[in-house]
Amino acid sequence: MSGLDMAIQGGIWALEILAIAVPIALSVAYITYFERRIIGWIQVRKGCNRVGPAGLLQPLADGLKLVLKETIIPARANKMLFIGAPLLSLMPALVAFAVVPFGETSLFGVWETPHIMAISNLNVGLLYVMAISSLSVYGVLMAGWASNSKYPIMGSIRSTCQMISYEISMGFGLVTVMMLAGSLNLTDIVHAQAGGILHWYMIPLFPMLIVFFISGCAETGRTPFDLTETEELVSGYYTEYSGMWFATFSLAEYGAMIMISLLTSILFLGGWYAPIPALDIIPGTVWLLGKSAFLIFVFIWFRATFPRYRYDQMMRLGWKIFLPWTLGWIFVVGVFIYTPGLDGIIDFWLAWR
Amino acid sequence: MLETAFFNLFAGLSIFAGLGVVLSRNTMHAVMFLIFCFFNAAGLFFLLDAEFLGIILILIYVGAVMVLFMFAIMMLEVNVSKMRDNFLQYLPLGGMIAVILMIEFVAASTTGVFTEGAKATAEHLAMDVNNTKEIGQVLYTKYLLGFEIAAIILLVALVGAIVLTIRGRKDAKYQNISKQVNVRREDRVRKVSM
Numbered sequence: 001m002s003g004l005d006m007a008i009q010g011g012i013w014a015l016e017i018l019a020i021a022v023p024i025a026l027s028v029a030y031i032t033y034f035e036r037r038i039i040g041w042i043q044v045r046k047g048c049n050r051v052g053p054a055g056l057l058q059p060l061a062d063g064l065k066l067v068l069k070e071t072i073i074p075a076r077a078n079k080m081l082f083i084g085a086p087l088l089s090l091m092p093a094l095v096a097f098a099v100v101p102f103g104e105t106s107l108f109g110v111w112e113t114p115h116i117m118a119i120s121n122l123n124v125g126l127l128y129v130m131a132i133s134s135l136s137v138y139g140v141l142m143a144g145w146a147s148n149s150k151y152p153i154m155g156s157i158r159s160t161c162q163m164i165s166y167e168i169s170m171g172f173g174l175v176t177v178m179m180l181a182g183s184l185n186l187t188d189i190v191h192a193q194a195g196g197i198l199h200w201y202m203i204p205l206f207p208m209l210i211v212f213f214i215s216g217c218a219e220t221g222r223t224p225f226d227l228t229e230t231e232e233l234v235s236g237y238y239t240e241y242s243g244m245w246f247a248t249f250s251l252a253e254y255g256a257m258i259m260i261s262l263l264t265s266i267l268f269l270g271g272w273y274a275p276i277p278a279l280d281i282i283p284g285t286v287w288l289l290g291k292s293a294f295l296i297f298v299f300i301w302f303r304a305t306f307p308r309y310r311y312d313q314m315m316r317l318g319w320k321i322f323l324p325w326t327l328g329w330i331f332v333v334g335v336f337i338y339t340p341g342l343d344g345i346i347d348f349w350l351a352w353r
Numbered sequence: 354m355l356e357t358a359f360f361n362l363f364a365g366l367s368i369f370a371g372l373g374v375v376l377s378r379n380t381m382h383a384v385m386f387l388i389f390c391f392f393n394a395a396g397l398f399f400l401l402d403a404e405f406l407g408i409i410l411i412l413i414y415v416g417a418v419m420v421l422f423m424f425a426i427m428m429l430e431v432n433v434s435k436m437r438d439n440f441l442q443y444l445p446l447g448g449m450i451a452v453i454l455m456i457e458f459v460a461a462s463t464t465g466v467f468t469e470g471a472k473a474t475a476e477h478l479a480m481d482v483n484n485t486k487e488i489g490q491v492l493y494t495k496y497l498l499g500f501e502i503a504a505i506i507l508l509v510a511l512v513g514a515i516v517l518t519i520r521g522r523k524d525a526k527y528q529n530i531s532k533q534v535n536v537r538r539e540d541r542v543r544k545v546s547m
């Protein structure tokens with residue numbers, strides 16, 4: 001490979017990364033706008049409607065405000081880790097998008113075989129996503145510890161407990177998907193669900209869909225589980241952060257929310273396939289993004305509806321309800337796959353037999 | 354060429370991070386260096402086409418084990434001067450281990466195992482070889498007994514940890530969630546005639 005080829009390849013990679021990272025940053029900005037409007041609508045009030053037409057420029061104004069704000073570093077804080085913590089939490093949130101397949105395209109018939117629209121079509125894509133998302137704990141832990149202040153450390157300990165607890169039920173939920181699809185590759189998992197809504201994994205794995213989505217809600221610390229950033233803790237692990245560093249934390253949180261929505265659509269809701277095969281003339285990316293947008297709406301809907309969990313209730317839900325449920329469902333799926341007579345039922349969804 | 358460059362990068366960074374673990378004064382920094390070291394080790398696994406092992410290393414060690422480490426360390430008050438006091442006490446033992454390791458390394462490198470040509474150079478695996486599948490197949494057939502024994506040891510350790518720490522205090526107050534959920538309005542609200 002000559003130097004020029006390598007440079008071209010590097011340029012293509014850079015473009016691919018930008019093509020995913022820039023829309024994510026923009027959609028995070030506008031998800032905050034829609035969140036405020038939707039919650040306003042649910043609570044019968046206006047939401048933000050002053051900056052620009054219908055308040056559409058509000059996210060840009062917010063961003064500008066956060067950039068212009070002074071960054072304050074507490075005197076007794078551990079400077080290196082204090083500055084590193086927001087980066088440590090943003091990095092995994094963005095890196096996880098590298099394996100997400102956004103659809104399949106033949107570029108309007110230019111290519112003969114359809115290509116997968118992902119930066120990297122990893123064989124172990126699902127494990128990669130799990131591994132990377134488990135890293136977001138460090139940003140939270142570091143932020144709490146480096147601030148050298150009591151509320152952040154309490155918030156970060158709560159957050160970490162929550163993330164560790166719900167990661168386990170999330171992982172076990174994914175095991176059932178692997179058992180049906182017979183692959184860890186996200187593209188293969190979507191292909192296994194081809195052929196209309198009845199083939200989607202939300203039918204045989206409905207309880208796992210619920211467990212996965214609620215666990216995702218807890219992972220990202222969204223509202224019913226936002227006890228890590230409550231008023232009693234003065235907004236938890238990022239109490240001491242201001243300006244752009246604070247914005248970095250919320251960018252990571254919303255990025256993780258988009259990621260969970262995309263993953264739920266890919267794993268349980270048929271990815272880029274339409275509910276009826278005849279509707280597949282609409283590009284798959286539209287379907288995938290539409291499903292994810294609906295799930296993001298559900299996140300916001302949760303926020304407007306549910307009161308906050310208490311700490312012990314949150315731990316109980318994770319360990320005593322979700323964990324037995326997921327373990328039980330793994331057992332049920334296993335029994336169905338390997339019992340003669342019962343395997344006829346599950347063969348409809350089984351991709352590998 | 355590119356592969357050698359990446360090997361040198363990962364290996365060099367993991368040695369640097371390993372030194373950082375031992376030499377940094379702040380225990381929190383030491384933990385961060387250890388995490389960085391695991392990352393580079395995972396990178397070395399990727400270079401060997403063992404992407405499953407690399408990802409599992411990150412998932413288990415970085416994602417789970419080190420978080421618990423950090424939890425424990427966050428709670429400690431680290432007194433640096435006290436640690437210095439014990440330095441001389443540990444010096445003979447540490448020095449002895451270092452000398453033994455040094456002798457072993459020298460002995461191993463002089464036996465000729467590492468000479469050019471003696472090393473087996475493995476071909477890269479084809480793209481369609483699925484590492485996860487291969488490991489699973491060997492683990493659940495050839496090494497099934499060992500795998501099950503390891504699983505049982507882990508289970509015993511799990512139960513043991515719970516048995517050792519559970520105290521079962523009878524006087525402690527606890528909440529009965531199903532009772533809380535099943536509460537009706539009539540149980541709590543009472544109309545008082547004034």
